[in-house]
Structures are given as structure tokens and as C-alpha cells.
Amino acid sequence: MTEPLTVIGTPVSPYVRKVLAVLELKGLAWRIDPLVPFLGNDEFTRLSPLRRIPVLIDGELVLSDSSVIAEYLDERHPGTALMPRAVADRARCRWLEEFADTRLADVLIWGLFGPAITRPGIFKSARDEAALARVIAEDLPPVMDLLETMAPEAGFYAGDLTTADLAVAVHFANLRWSGVAPGLDRWPRAAAWIGRIEGAEPLVRLNALGARALTVRYPDRPALFAEYGIGLVDTGVTGREARRGPMTTL
Ligand SMILES: N[C@@H](CCC(=O)N[C@@H](CS)C(=O)NCC(=O)O)C(=O)O
Numbered sequence: 001m002t003e004p005l006t007v008i009g010t011p012v013s014p015y016v017r018k019v020l021a022v023l024e025l026k027g028l029a030w031r032i033d034p035l036v037p038f039l040g041n042d043e044f045t046r047l048s049p050l051r052r053i054p055v056l057i058d059g060e061l062v063l064s065d066s067s068v069i070a071e072y073l074d075e076r077h078p079g080t081a082l083m084p085r086a087v088a089d090r091a092r093c094r095w096l097e098e099f100a101d102t103r104l105a106d107v108l109i110w111g112l113f114g115p116a117i118t119r120p121g122i123f124k125s126a127r128d129e130a131a132l133a134r135v136i137a138e139d140l141p142p143v144m145d146l147l148e149t150m151a152p153e154a155g156f157y158a159g160d161l162t163t164a165d166l167a168v169a170v171h172f173a174n175l176r177w178s179g180v181a182p183g184l185d186r187w188p189r190a191a192a193w194i195g196r197i198e199g200a201e202p203l204v205r206l207n208a209l210g211a212r213a214l215t216v217r218y219p220d221r222p223a224l225f226a227e228y229g230i231g232l233v234d235t236g237v238t239g240r241e242a243r244r245g246p247m248t249t250l
Contacts (some may be wrong), residue, residue, distance in 0.1 A: 092158060103143060112132060
């Protein structure tokens, strides 16, 4: 019997939910070790040299980076394609995914969710309200203006749902969870597009799981994942103390 694929990383992370969405859309069996970022031990550093989640383990193969993992899964399991067929459309999608993983995440995750939720929760540091207000006033509008210009009038970015659509949408649940950002009324086209992606299964379920995982007490985690029919696995990567990775900007 083949082992199910293993994902390391809590579904609170947008990058983890992107990978889980791909696994679900592909109809693949998977289980999870919901490691909280910064809590990995030396074994985690061995598996994920930049100490980032998600990690995918497929037998002997260990992969980091949500885009690398998503592309691997798409090529390894071609059934439901998550990239368009036309070469130019594929390139456009890769650019969108790159933008979502980097600049969009710089603002929504490293600029807002991290300082509002992760940093106070994990490192017990005080929230810098002035810094959050500055990100909302100065950094958020340009990335949203750009998304507004890229948002399709209907459907998804390149026809059917792609990894690039998922890469954009996953960050917006974290934006809501940060509790600090305004609504997206100023960017109606982008908001409608994000709403369509978030309204597609499996993101409805995964975002609901992420929201619950954000507040669940550690002893209650097995019951939460059992409720969602998700198998838990201990890959031995959880450490006792939070430490920053080599490239952490939080
Ligand atoms: N480019 C990576 C980014 C992954 C990432 O930054 N994950 C965050 C959690 S949302 C993390 O692991 N942060 C820990 C750290 O920076 O040390 C990907 O697409 O997987």
C-alpha cells in the first residue's frame, strides 16, 4: 500500500492551505503534521532548509515552497489540471502566483497578519499599531490596485481555476483574521474574483479549518482535525521553543 502524502504545516498558513487545496482538487490522500511556524526543531531544518512551511513528503522526496509543491503535484498527477494548457497563459499564471507569494504576501501576511496575530501570539511582542496603520494606508492600496487591474470580469484568471487563483485568494482569509484591515469595497472587481475563488471548494472548507486552527487549544487539535476527517501524523519536527528562520522578515 502506498503511503499517503504528508504535509508539514498548520492550515493557518496561506501557503499550506494553497497546497492542501491542490491536494483536494487532485483527489489525493494526504495527512498533516500541523507544525506552527517558528516551532520547528533541527529535524525541521533538515527537511525545510529555510524553516518555512509547507513541506511535502512523498516517499523519499521532500519538497519545500508551495509553488514548487503545487507544480510537482500538477505534473505528477495530471488528472485535474491546475494550470492552463496554452504556454502564454501558463506563463501569465506563473507571474500571478509569484506576485501572490511575494509582494502580496509581503503586505497581507508579513505586514498585517504576522504583526497583528503571529508575532504577538508566538513571540509575545506588543502590537505596533502605528506600523499596522502605515501598511494599511501606504502598502495595501498599490497591491490591491494592481489586483483590480488583473481581476477577470467573470470566472478565474485563465479560464478554469488554477494554482495562481488559489495563491492569490488564500491570503485574504488571513487578512480578515488579522482583524485590522478594512473591507475590499474600493476594489470591487478584485473582491468579486477573490470571492469566487474562496467560494469554490475546497477553499470553503480549508478556510473554515484554518479559522478554527487559529484559535484551537493544543490538546484539542486532534479532535478538530478528526472533525474534518483529516489524518494527523507526527513527523518529529516540533520543537519546544520558537526560533526564527534564516530568512524571516517577521
Ligand atoms: N515561498 C514560501 C513561503 C512560505 C512561508 O513563508 N511560510 C511561512 C508561514 S505562512 C513560514 O513558514 N514562516 C516561518 C519563517 O519565516 O521562519 C512558499 O510559498 O511556501
